[in-house]
Amino acid sequence: MRYNRNLVFIASCAGMLLFGIVFLSLGTVLTFVRQQYGLSELQAGSLTALLPFGILAGSIVFGPVVDRYGYKYVLIFSTFIIFLAFEGxxxxxxxxxxxxAFLLIGFGGGIINGATNALVSDISSASKGANLSLLGVFYGIGAVGMPFLLGVLSNKFAYASIIAGIGIFVLLPFIFFFIVQFPVSKNKHGTSLKETGRLFSTVLLLLGFVLFFESAVEGIANNWATSFALSVVTPENSFALMALTLSNIALVISRLLLGILLVKVKPYRMLYFCWSCVLIGSLIMYFVHTVAGLYLGMALIGFGFGAGFPVILGYVGELNPGFTGTAFGVVITIALIGNTLINGLTGVVSQRFGVNYFPLVIVACVIAMMIIFAVVFQKMKLKIQAGKEIKEALT
Incomplete structure (x- = not known):
């Protein structure tokens, strides 16, 4: 059965908007939850562990399921459990x-993040990176919109009512997913172990490790920038929050621009350009301990985050057209592990040497990404010879 590509893309953007809301839900509602239910530090800590665990679990399971059964009911299921989680x-x-509830919201978010990225890759015969960049804009809108919405409405409504209302809002894409016709399953009869084993190629794993460090730097920039700003630059919390806001706005702008530029400019060139922005921004933060330096550094870092996931996932989709979901699941899982491990490492570095060294952790991760990508890009060039259809995207 035929599907309308534009409607499917809109559905994917709605799903990614939900993931942006989910990913920022912990920080924005945790204070309310602790006050409302009188949670101890240990009890609140259990919630902070369950959300990322749920996202990781969802990222692991979605791939084989969408490859076997298609996207429609996977998106419907994940959206419904996000609704239940917000009400919970x-x-x-x-x-x-x-x-x-926190486990479910993470699990549903992990599924919907992976599935929407894989879906956009599948419906994009060309310019996968550009379309994935536009998809990423809606993550940024959700991530910025969630705390903004809570801040605006909290003066008029109880937090419980606002969160329940967000849950009701989730039902809108839930209904839309029922109406839209999605691409059919590519592997209705399942996948043999031999075929699955071939997915775990050196190229795929190396691309996964690029995202290992990409996810890590994105995570530590959001998690440690506030501590860095308050300890090294200024004790005023408002300046730290403004720096984070500038970073998120720069990310959205970057994704919008990349949605246009990646149609004309080779993806790997934009990737190196964006990584260079992250390097420069990190070095500015390390050496220039002023509010202006903080703002400029965080804006450059946020802008530089624009290319990483869309470009790398675009390559993964080009190289694995028959098993997009499973391949995306592999690299996204590796990315989430990197986020967790490098965040922990940053905590150790900050405790032993001081949080002022946090920008250097970002520098080290970016250099690691550049080296790994240089190696994998050479391997991808060799793989091009076996498939003319991906030549234009990679050379």
Missing amino acids: IAYAGSLLILQI
Whole structure:
């Protein structure tokens, strides 16, 4: 059955908007949850662990499922459990329900993030990176919109009502997913172990390790920038929050521009350009301890984050057209592991040497990405010879 590409892309953007809301949900609602339910530090800590665990679990399982059964009901299922999770957070009667809700919201978010990226890759015969960049804009809107919405509405409504209302909003894409016709499954009869094993090629794993460090730097920039600003630059919390806001706005602008530029400019060139922006921004933050330096550094870092995921996922989609979901699941899982491990390493560095060294962790990660990508790009060039259809995207 035929599908409307534009409607499918809109559905994907709606799903990515939800993931942006989900990914920022922990930080924005945790204060409310602790106050509303009188949670201890240990109990609140259990929630901070369950959300990323849920995202990781969702990222692992979505790939084989969408390759076998298609996207429609996977997106419907993940959206519905996100709705249930928000309602659970709003009206939980016990810590157990809260823990289940945070696990579910992470699990649904992990599924919807991977599935929407794989879906856009599948419906994009050309310029996968450009379309994935435009998709990423909606993650930024969701990520910025969630705290903004809570800040604006919290003066008029109770937090529980706002969170429950966001849950009701989730039902809009849920209904839309029912209406839209999606691409059919590519592997209705399943995949043999031999075919699955071939997916775990050196090229795919190396691309996964590029995202290992990309996800890490994006994570530590969001998680440690506030501590860095308050300890090294200024004790005023408002300046730190403004720096984070500038970074997120720069990311959205970057993704919008890349949605246009990646149609004309080779993806690997934009990738190196954006990584250079992250390097420069990190070095500015390390050497220039002023508010202006903080703002400029974080803006450059946010702008530089624009290319990483869209370009690398575009390559993954080009190289694995028959198993897009599974291949995306592999690299996204590696990326999430990198986010967790490097965040922990940054904590160790900050404790032993001081948080002022946090920008140098970003520098080290970017250099690692550049080296790994240089190696994998040479391997991809060799692989091009076996498939003319991907030659234009990689050379």
